[in-house]
Amino acid sequence: MGLERFGFKSFVRDVKGDEFVKGLEEGKVTLTQCRRCKKAVFPPRSSCPECWSEEMDWVEVEGHGRIVAFTTVFYGPAGFENLTPYILGVVEFPSGVKMFGQVEKDAAGEEVRVGEKMKVVAVRTGEGMVSYLFRKVQEG
Amino acid sequence: MEKEVAIVGAGQTPFVRKCGISISELCFHAFKESLQGTRLKRADIGASVICSATEYDKQRSPAGVISEFLGLEGKPTFCVESLCCSSSSGLKTAYAMIKSGLHDVVLVVGFQKMSELTSGEAAERMGRSGDVMWESPLGMSMPAAFALFASSHMAEYGTTGEDLARVRVKSSMYGALNERAAYRKNITVEEVMKSPVIAAPLKVMDCCANADGAVALVLAGRDCAKRFTDKPVWIHGLGASSSSATLSNRRLFSGIQCARDAAKDAYRMAGVGPEEIDVAQVHDCFTITEIINYEDLGFAKPGEGVRLLDEGQTSLGGKIPTNLDGGLLSKGHPIGATGAGQIRTIFKQLRGECGRTQVAGAKIGLVHNLGGPGIYCYVTILGRD
Numbered sequence: 001m002g003l004e005r006f007g008f009k010s011f012v013r014d015v016k017g018d019e020f021v022k023g024l025e026e027g028k029v030t031l032t033q034c035r036r037c038k039k040a041v042f043p044p045r046s047s048c049p050e051c052w053s054e055e056m057d058w059v060e061v062e063g064h065g066r067i068v069a070f071t072t073v074f075y076g077p078a079g080f081e082n083l084t085p086y087i088l089g090v091v092e093f094p095s096g097v098k099m100f101g102q103v104e105k106d107a108a109g110e111e112v113r114v115g116e117k118m119k120v121v122a123v124r125t126g127e128g129m130v131s132y133l134f135r136k137v138q139e140g
Numbered sequence: 141m142e143k144e145v146a147i148v149g150a151g152q153t154p155f156v157r158k159c160g161i162s163i164s165e166l167c168f169h170a171f172k173e174s175l176q177g178t179r180l181k182r183a184d185i186g187a188s189v190i191c192s193a194t195e196y197d198k199q200r201s202p203a204g205v206i207s208e209f210l211g212l213e214g215k216p217t218f219c220v221e222s223l224c225c226s227s228s229s230g231l232k233t234a235y236a237m238i239k240s241g242l243h244d245v246v247l248v249v250g251f252q253k254m255s256e257l258t259s260g261e262a263a264e265r266m267g268r269s270g271d272v273m274w275e276s277p278l279g280m281s282m283p284a285a286f287a288l289f290a291s292s293h294m295a296e297y298g299t300t301g302e303d304l305a306r307v308r309v310k311s312s313m314y315g316a317l318n319e320r321a322a323y324r325k326n327i328t329v330e331e332v333m334k335s336p337v338i339a340a341p342l343k344v345m346d347c348c349a350n351a352d353g354a355v356a357l358v359l360a361g362r363d364c365a366k367r368f369t370d371k372p373v374w375i376h377g378l379g380a381s382s383s384s385a386t387l388s389n390r391r392l393f394s395g396i397q398c399a400r401d402a403a404k405d406a407y408r409m410a411g412v413g414p415e416e417i418d419v420a421q422v423h424d425c426f427t428i429t430e431i432i433n434y435e436d437l438g439f440a441k442p443g444e445g446v447r448l449l450d451e452g453q454t455s456l457g458g459k460i461p462t463n464l465d466g467g468l469l470s471k472g473h474p475i476g477a478t479g480a481g482q483i484r485t486i487f488k489q490l491r492g493e494c495g496r497t498q499v500a501g502a503k504i505g506l507v508h509n510l511g512g513p514g515i516y517c518y519v520t521i522l523g524r525d
Contacts, residue, residue, distance in 0.1 A: 007277020011268060031388060042388055043274035046477040069393040071287035072340045075265035080279045086337075088284050090387055098276050113294035131278065 008102075008125050009079040019058050020044050024122040024130035030080050031097060032056040040097045065093040067116045071101060091118045091134050104133040143523070145235045146365040146372035148245075149174040149358035150484040151439035154320040155472040156254040159352035161379035163197055164209035166354040167249050170477075171210050174247075174356035185358070187216040187242040191230035191250040193223055193468045193477030195265050196257060201351070206249065213224055221476075223269055224425065226250060228479030232378050233359060237447035238361045245364065251354035252474035267511045271386045282425065283347055285387065285513030287339035290428040292393035294341070297443035301341045304427035305332035306446075308345050308469055310455060311424060315470025322472035332427075346427040351472025359485075371491045375411025376504070377521030379403060385515045388498070396514035399436035406519035407438075410504075414438035417521075418502040419489045421462055421482035423469040423510040431433050434462070435509055437519075457499060464489075464497040479509040481521060490524045505518050 003017030004010045006024070015062040033040045034048035035055040042061075047054050059130060071087035073080075080086070087103035089112065103112055118134040125131045151173025153159070153166055156396040163272070169191075188210070190203040199205055205219040227250025254262055266282040276306035286481050293299050312327040326347060335344040358368075365372040381401035386388055391397065407413055414437055422433035431445035439460050440448040448454055454462040465471060465485040468478060486505035507520040 003273055005357075006274075009277055010277050011272045015273060017273070028507065043271065043386060051172060069288035069292040071284050071291060073281065073284050073287075073338075074336070074340070075263075075281075075283075075338045077267040077281050078258075078260040078423055079264060080281075083279060086279055086285075088279065088288065090288060090390075090393065098388050100278070100280075107418055126349075 006131065007131050008083060019074050021129070021130060023058065024132065027122045029061045029120045029122050029132045030058045031061055038094050041101050042097050061093065061099070061120050063094055064117050064119050065091040067112060067114055067118060068092050068098065069114065071113045087112060089134055091120065091123045102131070104135045106136060107110050142362060142411045143376060144362050145238045145359055145481070146362070146374045147357050147487050147522070148360045148365050148368040148372050149178040149180055150356065151176070152320060152355045152481055152484055153353050154370035155322045155353035155481070156353045157322055157349070157351060157472070157473055159253060163199060163202060163251055163253050164206050165205045165353065166253060166263060167251050167356070170356035171247065171249060174358050178358070178369045180358060181409030182211055184245050185212055185215060186245050188212055188249060189220055189230040189234050191220050191226035191248065192252055192336070193221060193226060196262065196475070197253045198256070200475045203290050206463060211249060222516045223517045224423070224473065224475050225479050225509040225511040225516050226418060226476045227355065228483070228507065228509040229380070229482060229516070231359070231480065232380060232518060233342040234359045234377060235375055238359055239435040245358065245360045248357045248480060249354060249357065249370060250477040250479060252476040253352045254278055254350040254474060255352050255482060259350065275386060280338065282513065283342050286428055286504060287342045288387065290341055293432065295454045296394045299378060299431065299446055301333060302329060303446045304341065304346055304431070305329040306428045306449060307424065307427035308332050310449065311463060311467045311469040314464050314497060316464030318466045318471065321466040322349060323466070323495045331458060336403040337483060342426055342428065345515055348425050348468040348473040351474045352497045353472065353474035353481070355477045357480050357483060363366070373490050374523050374525065375408035375485045375520065376523040379409065379519040380517065382426055382516050383514050384504040387513070393441050395432050396510065396517065398514060399433065399508065399510060399517040401436045402517040402519040404523050408455055410521040412521065416504055417506045419464070419486060419499040420462045420506040421465070421467070422462055422506070422508040424463055424469050425473060425510065428471070429510070430467070432465070437506070437508055455477045456499065461499050464494070464499070478517065479507070485521070486522050490522060500520070
């Protein structure tokens with residue numbers, strides 16, 4: 001159940017990541033937090049980049065973030081041709097953690113904007129793979 | 141203060157979409173030209189540094205094969221890689237090899253043959269130059285990364301697609317004057333705006349194209365440089381830095397932090413500021429990147445890069461003529477060769493060898509070379525004296 005099952009196309013083998021993938025299967029998007037210095041880390045790691053502790057806790061990504069940067073990709077690399085157009089973005093959460101990911105295409109076809117409010121949700125991407133998407137949150 | 145290391149020879153193949161020859165032959169043509177007009181002999185080369193991005197052709201560990209083909213068997217050789225700034229980092233390596241006293245003369249060869257892959261396959265390689273565990277699986281691509289930066293720059297400063305198109309127009313004008321560039325046609329704003337969107341707002345014509353090519357630079361120490369040429373070009377400043385490979389961990393999206401840091405270090409080592417640079421080459425992999433580069437290098441304040449372009453300050457006759465060889469946008473971007481190609485253009489500018497695109501009296505030049513989506517940056521400052 002490792003990271004081979006993460007994303008829209010995987011390039012890795014034998015790298016663990018079971019907890020993250022299990023979380024997505026259960027509908028949870030998680031990151032790792034250092035037990036010692038409390039730093040929240042994404043992408044998840046088994047060691048803290050700040051203090052090098054190897055005791056990390058899995059924590060669900062909470063709340064709403066805002067789009068910092070985005071783009072709609074019309075021409076994708078090999079393996080992603082069938083997904084275009086897809087939207088990529090970076091969302092910053094109040095804790096300061098940022099996540100790079102795909103943005104769910106808006107049903108109304110409305111454009112994404114920098115500063116737009118987003119939450120992150122777990123999704124299945126086909127053929128036993130799982131990932132996460134950013135979903136617009138209504139302001140107010 | 142007397143400078144320790146100089147460039148004494150430079151050679152370059154034309155940059156083309158499809159070279160039809162082997163990587164060894166590409167490097168041979170560049171190397172042969174680098175010795176022309178000098179008093180260098182092949183036997184003077186003490187070591188070689190071979191620079192290229194991985195997985196575009198099938199040759200593993202190309203240093204040995206290329207070194208053999210160039211007639212340098214018996215001399216130490218190895219590869220250096222930092223994506224699109226492989227040959228700038230190769231130059232830094234050669235500088236250190238000479239300055240340390242280990243060698244007197246070092247050859248730097250940057251090459252890339254991209255035409256053995258389809259553009260989708262090449263894009264897949266580039267997507268895997270980001271974090272292959274966490275970001276490549278989500279469809280990261282090089283145009284997408286720079287399009288993200290564009291969206292931030294646009295939100296913060298009101299930059300438009302037309303502003304970016306004008307970068308391509310300038311580039312095309314100089315590409316038309318460069319016989320070794322892959323793109324020799326003048327392009328209009330309208331043509332850029334009508335070209336298909338790759339990753340919004342970047343359209344086909346906002347993007348540099350894959351290309352095949354090789355560039356060779358010969359570096360020599362102070363004690364022997366004048367033996368080989370009457371016009372050595374001295375390395376005044378070297379700066380380098382890195383930013384996070386994961387886009388999740390970037391702090392800056394409307395600029396590239398490692399470029400700002402590398403520039404500061406290079407200026408400090410050279411003892412000059414941006415206003416003293418006479419001519420520059422900056423990494424215009426995409427139109428937005430050229431604007432961001434002006435700001436990261438201190439040629440313009442953040443948000444004022446477009447104005448610098450529109451005032452003509454980065455054209456011939458302006459305050460800081462930039463990319464007068466057409467840049468990556470018009471020359472094409474044979475990844476491993478690009479940095480050395482930029483350096484060769486400044487080398488020629490400082491020797492008065494640029495003909496119609498010569499910046500009169502150029503004494504100090506700057507080369508800014510990024511790797512990937514600004515994971516790496518190398519800034520090199522060269523001087524005539």
